[in-house]
Amino acid sequence: MSTSDPKALIRIARENGGEAHVEPLDLGQRVRALRKERNWTLEQAAQQAGLARSTLSKIENGQMSPTYDALKKLAAGLSLSVPQLFTPPQADQVTGRMAITRSGSGAAHPTATYEHELLAESLTKKQMLPYRARIRARKMEEFEGWVRHDGEEFLYVLTGVIRLYTEFYEPVEMRRGDSAYYDASMGHNVISVSEEDATILWVTSLG
Numbered sequence: 001m002s003t004s005d006p007k008a009l010i011r012i013a014r015e016n017g018g019e020a021h022v023e024p025l026d027l028g029q030r031v032r033a034l035r036k037e038r039n040w041t042l043e044q045a046a047q048q049a050g051l052a053r054s055t056l057s058k059i060e061n062g063q064m065s066p067t068y069d070a071l072k073k074l075a076a077g078l079s080l081s082v083p084q085l086f087t088p089p090q091a092d093q094v095t096g097r098m099a100i101t102r103s104g105s106g107a108a109h110p111t112a113t114y115e116h117e118l119l120a121e122s123l124t125k126k127q128m129l130p131y132r133a134r135i136r137a138r139k140m141e142e143f144e145g146w147v148r149h150d151g152e153e154f155l156y157v158l159t160g161v162i163r164l165y166t167e168f169y170e171p172v173e174m175r176r177g178d179s180a181y182y183d184a185s186m187g188h189n190v191i192s193v194s195e196e197d198a199t200i201l202w203v204t205s206l207g
Contacts, residue, residue, distance in 0.1 A: 084149060
């Protein structure tokens with residue numbers, strides 16, 4: 001299954017009678033719902049995201065698939081991370097679920113600074129959003145300002161050495177096995193300070 005087109009992303013509900021129900025995640029509907037939750041007009045949302053009004057209108061109406069750069073701007077304008085942009089809204093509580101993600105088989109969402117690999121993507125209505133990230137950035141200047149979004153976040157260093165920058169604390173150098181838990185609405189960015197790209201596990205709360 002290709003995930004290069006955001007509209008091709010799928011979510012799979014738990015099996016019922018041995019048959020899995022598959023439905024597409026409509027990015028346009030998701031973006032429109034997020035905009036209306038904030039009581040923003042199309043013009044206001046476009047200004048927040050730094051996109052042309054016509055571009056946002058086409059995204060909402062499924063007339064174009066946004067580039068990764070546009071996705072980054074859209075997520076930042078909505079105060080979300082890129083992975084949260086693809087997380088469908090929560091509905092009724094579902095229990096008794098489990099998802100296995102084999103190594104390297106998560107949905108990839110590369111950006112200029114991070115390469116995200118979404119984990120447990122098949123589960124809907126999650127309370128947490130787990131993803132593995134390869135840190136490409138080597139300096140703060142590579143970011144377009146702070147990353148910030150709702151919820152709390154847990155970070156665990158898998159390989160390499162990173163430097164965690166946060167809005168209210170001094171930068172912290174972290175190595176394999178180190179972890180951090182922080183308020184995700186506080187501005188934060190991560191760079192790799194090792195020769196190779198560092199990899200980390202991120203878990204973001206959605207409640």
